[in-house]
Amino acid sequence: MADLGDYTEYDGADGDGSDGGAAADGPDDAAADDPDTGSDDAASFEPVDATVVGEDQGIGTVAVSEGLCIGEDEDDTTLRAYVTAENRPNVRIGKYLLVPYPDEGGRGSAGRGEKLFCRITALEYVQEYRSDDATEIHARRAMRSDGIDEADFKFLATLEPVAILYEEDGDLKRRMTDRVPKPETPVREADDASEIKTGLKMPDDGVFLGHLSVGGEKVRTAAEPPTIDYRLKDDYEDGDPLVFRHTLVAGGTGSGKTHASKNVLRQFLAADRTYDMEDGREARAAVVQFDPQDEYAQMHDDNPAMTDDDRRRFEREGIAHGGHDDTKALVPVVDGTSYGADHHRAEQVEFTIPFSMVRTNRWLIAGGSLNDNQFNALDVLVDRFFRQYGDSGTYEQFCSFLDDPALREELHESGRVHEATFDAVTRRVRGFGSVFDGDAPPITDLVPELVRPGGLSVVPTYHINDTRATEVVVLAVSSLLVDQKLSNAPTYDRIKETPLVVGMDEAHNFLTDADSVQARKVIGKFTDAAKQGRKERLGLFLITQDPQDIADPVFKQINTTVVLNLGDEDAISSVNIPSNLEGKVPYMEKGQMVVYSPDNSEPVELIGLPTCVTKHGRE
Secondary structure, three states: OOEEEEEEEEOOOOOOOOOOOOOOOOHHHHHHHOHHHOOOHHHOEEEEEEEOOOOOOOOEEEEOOOOOEOOOOHHHOEOEEEEOHHHHHHOOOOOEEEEEOOOOOOOOOOOOOOEEEEEEEEEEEEEOOOOOOOOHHHHHHHHHOOOOOHHHEEEEEEEEEEEEEEEEOOEEEEEOOOOOOOOOOEEEEOOOHHHHHHHOOOOOOOEEEEEEEEOOEEOOOOOOOOOOEEEEOOOOOOOOOHHHHOEEEEOOOOOOHHHHHHHHHHHHOOOOOOEEOOOOOEEOOEEEEEEOOOOHHHHHOOOOOOOHHHHHHHHHOOOOOOOOOOEEEEEEOOOOOOOOOOOOOOEEEEEEEOHHHHHOOHHHHOOOOOOHHHHHHHHHHHHHHHHHHHHHOOHHHHHHHHOOHHHHHHHHHHOOOOHHHHHHHHHHOOOOOOOEOOOOOEHHHOHHHHOOOOOEEEEEOOOOOOHHHHHHHHHHHHHHHHHHHHOOOOOOHHHHOOOEEEEEEOHHHOOEOOOOHHHHHHHHHHHHHHHOHHHHOEEEEEEEOOHHHEOHHHHOOOOEEEEOOOOOHHHHHHOOOOHHHHOOHHHOOOOEEEEEOOOOOOOEEEEOOOOOOOOOOOO
């Protein structure tokens, strides 16, 4: 109990000792009111007991010194809290607070325990007394003192209303802010997980991403565990699972984006995670991850750095962890390269890209920027070649086919392909001999190996030194998956009937905006895939350090954006996160992230798991 002691207060503002205008009750009072009596009672001071009963509740109270308003327009809202001296060291921008409303009856309020859930957006000291503290005397006195007397200043927190929490039929719910709190209402820090999750519209179940944080520190509660887990909705009760509405992970070198991505992908592979299919079945998802740095096949193995305490914590919080046994590395065979990785124990299955895939994806052999006219010529040449050779035709045969001068002359004279256009196309389709028809089974024969319910297939490209060859491999395999998913008459039922997550690291290299016709074909294909992902159970999981280079039509289809540390201003502005979080991105430490997923929650700051749930690193 805090005791402020006794103090004296002027009693009788109107000179009658009656708190302002009350009638006298007797002769003594009348005498006191008579100025001729010479009495001093008209201006008497009496001791008042100002003992504070009980304990302080909260960090301060709602202030009205500069107004108190909740408006439809954010600019019309004025909401501030006075923070008491002992609470000031622990108050931070971004913290979540609660302001209770009195249950005073009226429509919709009585008995519902309504509270305003809000967030601190600014902190400010204001002078308590009118004095100029910017003087030599004040400065020298402060420099020589042992500490600052905060009683000379008001400490005000500016609050942003987020939602109103209320109880209905025993459940905690939220709604938009439509009530103004009372002046001097105690303000307390939100420390109950259910209140915070409801206030931020965070689901209780789903795919684990990290723990809620503010300013790089985890939000703590009084419960066990004391942290608040953040999860992406992964069921059909409130719409489609967000995995099929696509995810972008953006972060610079050393930000921890691969660590974070492994932790998320591992959750999709949990043994109890299934998805409803249109035919009534429940099926586990397959994950196909394109891997330019040869890191994801390690997900087959346990993390040697994981302790027993880590495992117990993961199990307690329902986080899938440990190496995923059903992990395979599907290794593209390219002439002049060898894989031979020894930093993981995943099974290695070699494959090659058959030239027959070019029949439906002509842009795979467009080695340079083709204009519309040249691309139309490529269509003519590819069609004619496969009519003549069938699906068994090889890339080497195609090159010989183009060397026929009679073909060039015939197409020119018929007006179908000008000879200059023919020559331009012929030059650009050269140089792919190392990619097609290698000494390994074609990927089209390995679809059951590539797509396995509950399985992770990693396609490493680190060993391929040729950028064009890498591009062909990634786009050929990903297009096979997308085409079969979108087809009404698929060749491979395994792909069509399996929920599928296509992960693409360094996605900016493959889904970039460009003026060439083949780039437009690629972007068009993946835009269609993104638009139909919910229906077809196809999710894109894109990972990049240059989000500004992702083609806009694809980017617009992404529902969940996870942003780790980024230093480039163009990259930060391209991810379209709220400005209050955008400013934090360049200063975030490894593993810190901002999550912007409008259909899942309010924008929030998270901290990922410090320990990767699978093996990570070359040790």
